[in-house]
Amino acid sequence: MSKAVSVLNGTRFSGLATVEDAGLQGMITLRGDLGSKALKAAVKAATGAEVPAQGSISVAENGAAAWMSPDELLLLVPFEDAVAKTADVAEALKGEHALAVNVSDARAFFRLSGEGAREVLGKVSPVDFDAAAFKPGQFRRSRLAQVAGAFWLNEDGSFYIVCFRSVGEYVFKLLSAGAHPQSKVGVY
Amino acid sequence: MLILECPYCGVKAEETELAAGGEAHLKRYGPGSSDDEFHDYLFMRENPKGVHFERWRHANGCGKWFHAARCTMTLEVFGTYTAQTSVPTQEILDKIAAKRPGWTWREFADGKK
Numbered sequence: 001m002s003k004a005v006s007v008l009n010g011t012r013f014s015g016l017a018t019v020e021d022a023g024l025q026g027m028i029t030l031r032g033d034l035g036s037k038a039l040k041a042a043v044k045a046a047t048g049a050e051v052p053a054q055g056s057i058s059v060a061e062n063g064a065a066a067w068m069s070p071d072e073l074l075l076l077v078p079f080e081d082a083v084a085k086t087a088d089v090a091e092a093l094k095g096e097h098a099l100a101v102n103v104s105d106a107r108a109f110f111r112l113s114g115e116g117a118r119e120v121l122g123k124v125s126p127v128d129f130d131a132a133a134f135k136p137g138q139f140r141r142s143r144l145a146q147v148a149g150a151f152w153l154n155e156d157g158s159f160y161i162v163c164f165r166s167v168g169e170y171v172f173k174l175l176s177a178g179a180h181p182q183s184k185v186g187v188y
Numbered sequence: 189m190l191i192l193e194c195p196y197c198g199v200k201a202e203e204t205e206l207a208a209g210g211e212a213h214l215k216r217y218g219p220g221s222s223d224d225e226f227h228d229y230l231f232m233r234e235n236p237k238g239v240h241f242e243r244w245r246h247a248n249g250c251g252k253w254f255h256a257a258r259c260t261m262t263l264e265v266f267g268t269y270t271a272q273t274s275v276p277t278q279e280i281l282d283k284i285a286a287k288r289p290g291w292t293w294r295e296f297a298d299g300k301k
Contacts, residue, residue, distance in 0.1 A: 054197060054198055055197060055199065067197075068250065069196065069250030069251060069252060070196050070197070070250065070252070072250075126201075126202045126204055126205055140199070141248070141249045141250060142205055142249060143204060143248040148248050
């Protein structure tokens with residue numbers, strides 16, 4: 001089998017904030033009734049995390065579950081385990097009105113860290129990034145300039161950003177331009 | 189800038205995160221209807237100065253369709269509500285009645301259910 005490579009293979013840019021390709025990340029899209037017991041158990045088994053509350057992400061040691069919409073979750077698992085875990089989740093939800101798909105290869109994954117992280121993301125997304133409004137653990141699907149993207153804030157003040165792989169290079173260049181050392185606005 | 193709260197994910201989304209879906213609560217006239225009914229269903233739309241009901245989609249977000257009631261003149265938003273309904277919810281109607289006494293829009297009007 002050919003060797004899997006993330007969209008920009010670990011490229012990194014440092015300016016107001018550090019933008020880096022966060023490497024390969026297993027991602028499973030799961031649609032179904034988020035209130036159902038079988039689904040909660042399947043999510044727990046696959047990621048170790050609970051089903052998250054609206055607009056948030058629940059992180060466990062070796063995985064996470066993010067709230068995408070009232071009937072959709074994004075499960076984060078180690079890249080090598082994505083295929084097997086997708087099958088496990090599908091098996092556990094047999095008979096339920098649910099669908100699990102491995103989308104790992106269809107996504108790009110970035111990390112945005114440093115002092116200016118809120119500001120850099122604020123330049124490209126119509127979201128309030130004030131410290132009082134956007135807190136660690138919050139997960140938001142929105143827009144990154146011209147393309148769809150999702151992001152969440154970690155306890156250490158860094159963001160993880162998920163977008164389609166086809167626009168991965170665009171998003172990296174976008175964030176890098178936003179993190180240009182001479183482009184400080186200083187709002188957050 | 190129009191800001192609508194998505195009733196499905198609770199996000200206060202601004203216009204660029206949404207996609208407009210045209211007039212709300214249209215009744216479809218398909219096969220078996222008269223030519224006039226079909227014509228009106230296809231082409232006749234409200235163009236009010238004041239209270240208006242629209243469909244919106246949280247396109248760069250949860251992807252769900254929802255309804256919004258707003259004023260086209262002042263851009264005041266009366267509220268957003270589920271897409272799983274063919275008439276505005278009572279809560280929304282009450283809110284509009286409180287702010288725009290005597291309003292009318294298609295078959296809906298102040299004090300009418």
